[in-house]
Amino acid sequence: xxxxxxxxxFDVIVLGGGPAGLTAGIYLGRAKLKTLIINEGSIGGQxxxxxxxxxxxxxKVDISGRDLSLDMKAQAKEFGCKLESxxxxxxxxxxxxxxxxxxxxxxxxxxxxxxxxxGGTPRPMGVNGETKFKGSGVSYCATCDGDFxxxxxxxxxxxxxxxxxxAVSLTQFASKVTVIHxxxxxxxxxxxxxxxxxxxxxxxIMESEIQEVLGDQILTGVExxxxxxxxxxxxxxxxxxxxxxxxxxTASLPKSLILNNRNEIKADxxxxxxxxxxxxxxxxxxxxxxxxxxxxxxxxxxxxxAIAFLQN
Amino acid sequence: xLQTNLKHVTSEEDFNQIIENNEQVxxxxxxxxxxxxxxxxxxxxxxxxxxxxxxYDMEFDAHFAHVIRNHPMSAGxxxxxxxxxxxxxxxxxxxxxxxxxxxxxxxLDKHFS
Numbered sequence: 001x002x003x004x005x006x007x008x009x010f011d012v013i014v015l016g017g018g019p020a021g022l023t024a025g026i027y028l029g030r031a032k033l034k035t036l037i038i039n040e041g042s043i044g045g046q047x048x049x050x051x052x053x054x055x056x057x058x059x060k061v062d063i064s065g066r067d068l069s070l071d072m073k074a075q076a077k078e079f080g081c082k083l084e085s086x087x088x089x090x091x092x093x094x095x096x097x098x099x100x101x102x103x104x105x106x107x108x109x110x111x112x113x114x115x116x117x118x119g120g121t122p123r124p125m126g127v128n129g130e131t132k133f134k135g136s137g138v139s140y141c142a143t144c145d146g147d148f149x150x151x152x153x154x155x156x157x158x159x160x161x162x163x164x165x166x167a168v169s170l171t172q173f174a175s176k177v178t179v180i181h182x183x184x185x186x187x188x189x190x191x192x193x194x195x196x197x198x199x200x201x202x203x204x205i206m207e208s209e210i211q212e213v214l215g216d217q218i219l220t221g222v223e224x225x226x227x228x229x230x231x232x233x234x235x236x237x238x239x240x241x242x243x244x245x246x247x248x249x250t251a252s253l254p255k256s257l258i259l260n261n262r263n264e265i266k267a268d269x270x271x272x273x274x275x276x277x278x279x280x281x282x283x284x285x286x287x288x289x290x291x292x293x294x295x296x297x298x299x300x301x302x303x304x305x306a307i308a309f310l311q312n
Numbered sequence: 313x314l315q316t317n318l319k320h321v322t323s324e325e326d327f328n329q330i331i332e333n334n335e336q337v338x339x340x341x342x343x344x345x346x347x348x349x350x351x352x353x354x355x356x357x358x359x360x361x362x363x364x365x366x367x368y369d370m371e372f373d374a375h376f377a378h379v380i381r382n383h384p385m386s387a388g389x390x391x392x393x394x395x396x397x398x399x400x401x402x403x404x405x406x407x408x409x410x411x412x413x414x415x416x417x418x419x420l421d422k423h424f425s
Contacts, residue, residue, distance in 0.1 A: 040413070042353040049346035066349060086357035086413050135391035135409030144347045145409075148390040218388055239390060 002091040002100045007107040010036045010082075012306050013099065015092075016117035016249075017085060018045020019292045020282025022072040023299030024115050024306075029079025031307050036109055037076065038101060039085045044069025045119045046246075046283070047292055051143055056292055068292075094254050094275050113277045113306045116253065116265060117299060120246035120283040120290070125157060129213030130242075137219030137239045142166040145241075146173045152238035154178070155222060157210060159186040163243040164196040170241065171201040178235065180205045182227055205235070213240065248284045260286045271302035279305050314344060316352040318359075318369045324376040331398045334366040336424040338416075341370040341380040342393025347410040351393055354413045358420070365424055397423050 012028050014021045017039030028035040042048055050065035059068060077083065084103060091102030099114045122140045124130055130138055139145040146169065154174045156167040159181035165188075167177050179196065184207050186193050196202050205224065211232065212223040221236040248264040250257070258266045258274040264286040271279045281298035283290045313320055321327045321339060331337050340355060342348030355367045370377055372392060380386060380394050383403060391409030397419055398404065404423045407415070 042350040048349050051346070065346070066344070086354050088413065135407065136388045137390055139391050139409070141345070141347050141391075144343075144345045145391045 002093050002102045002108055005108065006100070006110045008036075008109055010034045010109060010111040011310060012036075012113045012115060012303075013038060013101050013109055013111040014115045014117055015089065015101070016045065016119055016282065016284070017041075017043045017073070017083065018117060018119045018282055018295060019047050019068075019072060020119070020295040020299040020302070021045075021115070021117035022069075022076050023296045024117060024281055024303040025076035025081040025083075025299075026072070026079055027300055027303035028306065029076060029081045031303075032080075033307065033310065035081045036111070037081055037083045038087060038089060038103060038109075039083070040087060040089060040118075041085075042069075043073045043083070043085055049141070053292065089252065092252070092254055094278050095256065097277070099277065113279070113309055115271075115279045115281055115299075115302045115306055116257075116273070116284060117281040117295075117302070118249040118253070118284045120248050122242070123245045123247045125210055125213075125242055125244065127210055127212050129215065129219075133213055133215065133219045133240075137215070138213060139239065139241050140243075142170050142241055145239075146170050149174050149239045151175050153236075154239040154241060155180055155210075155235070155237045156241045156243065157181075158243040158245075159183060159188065160243065160245065161188045161192050164188045164192040166241060166243055167202055168196055168199055171199055174201070174239075177202045178205060178237070179203070180208055180210060180222075180224065182209045183207065210240075246283065246290070250284060262286075269301075270305040271298060272305060277309060279309075314342075314352070314369045314371050316369050317356050318352055318367055321368050321370040321376075324379055327370070327376065327379050330366065330368060331401045334398075335400060336365045337368065337396075337398040338365055338420065339368045339370055339380065339396045339398070340393050341372050341377055341396070343372050345392060347391065348393040351395060351411055351416070354411070354416050357413070358416065362420055362424070365420060399423055 011033040014037045047065040052062035087103040090105045093100040150173045153176040210222045214221045265280045279302040281302040282295040385406040389408035
């Protein structure tokens with residue numbers, strides 16, 4: 001329950017400062033609406049996780065995610081958006097006509113309209129030992145941590161494009177890469193599968209899932225279970241890279257929002273949620289394709305819908 | 313040199329002076345990578361609130377960064393960035409890989425006044 005007095009009122013508050021949230025901010029600011037963008041992490045969201053973006057229309061070739069984020073942020077600020085970054089959202093009340101957002105247990109902001117663009121987070125395996133060895137054997141970023149595993153044997157978990165492409169990229173460093181996937185087929189493109197299968201350093205364990213990450217002081221291996229036979233086995237390894245998709249950041253949102261069975265927010269074509277005056281944009285929304293371009297499109301639509309809502 | 317708004321550690325001598333001359337120091341040693349950038353941003357955001365703490369970054373691939381890379385507390389670290397907390401010239405805590413603002417604040421509040 002948010003009790004504090006309101007620090008400042010806005011026309012629209014955007015929760016999230018990734019490409020969806022920043023694009024919404026650009027459109028809202030241009031429409032002269034008083035807009036606040038609140039971001040719990042770094043500006044840019046998952047976009048900053050990309051070293052080089054080759055497929056963003058019109059952008060210079062291989063612009064970094066960081067630079068594209070900073071350009072979008074500058075544009076949003078130029079149009080008058082206020083930004084609160086690296087804050088903790090400690091309260092959200094969407095029930096009344098006036099929506100309330102509390103940050104850092106301290107300041108409370110109000111708005112008639114909210115756009116939720118809180119994005120996603122790399123999905124953890126959720127098994128024993130994973131958290132213990134995060135940063136000391138378990139990684140979610142091949143480009144960041146690959147060189148720590150030079151001449152070592154590693155496991156890559158996942159069967160999509162990211163997993164297979166990163167498995168190939170990790171062969172630059174590791175002496176052996178074992179891809180572990182829970183199904184009997186991959187979800188990647190034929191090209192990505194072919195490139196991985198043709199790499200001598202990569203082997204595959206299909207229809208298996210990691211049950212536990214093993215090791216006392218250092219990571220030594222994993223316990224695997226075959227999904228078909230339920231047979232368990234131990235595979236020794238020096239490190240594990242996890243690429244099994246993303247989870248929508250909806251855990252701290254009010255229960256009154258309707259989510260699907262993957263905890264993504266359901267919305268109509270106008271990005272409207274089941275709560276009047278609350279719109280959604282980007283990876284947190286129920287949708288099939290998650291790209292910077294689709295986040296930008298969502299942000300645009302959500303902003304235009306919010307503008308129309310306020311005009312009515 | 314890392315492209316952040318933090319103060320940079322520029323040499324081993326500089327590093328020694330920083331931890332000697334400041335009672336409370338946080339140093340994030342990394343690259344301009346996706347796991348490191350959020351930690352620099354968090355530190356920039358906390359500089360004003362924690363005015364008794366000196367916040368610095370250090371380039372992981374600089375030759376003098378061996379003071380962090382080879383520090384005993386870095387044993388087993390296999391994820392960037394390496395984040396260190398120094399009090400009265402001694403390392404009191406270190407973490408490997410990305411940290412949330414909450415985790416950083418917990419460390420600052422645990423060790424520093």
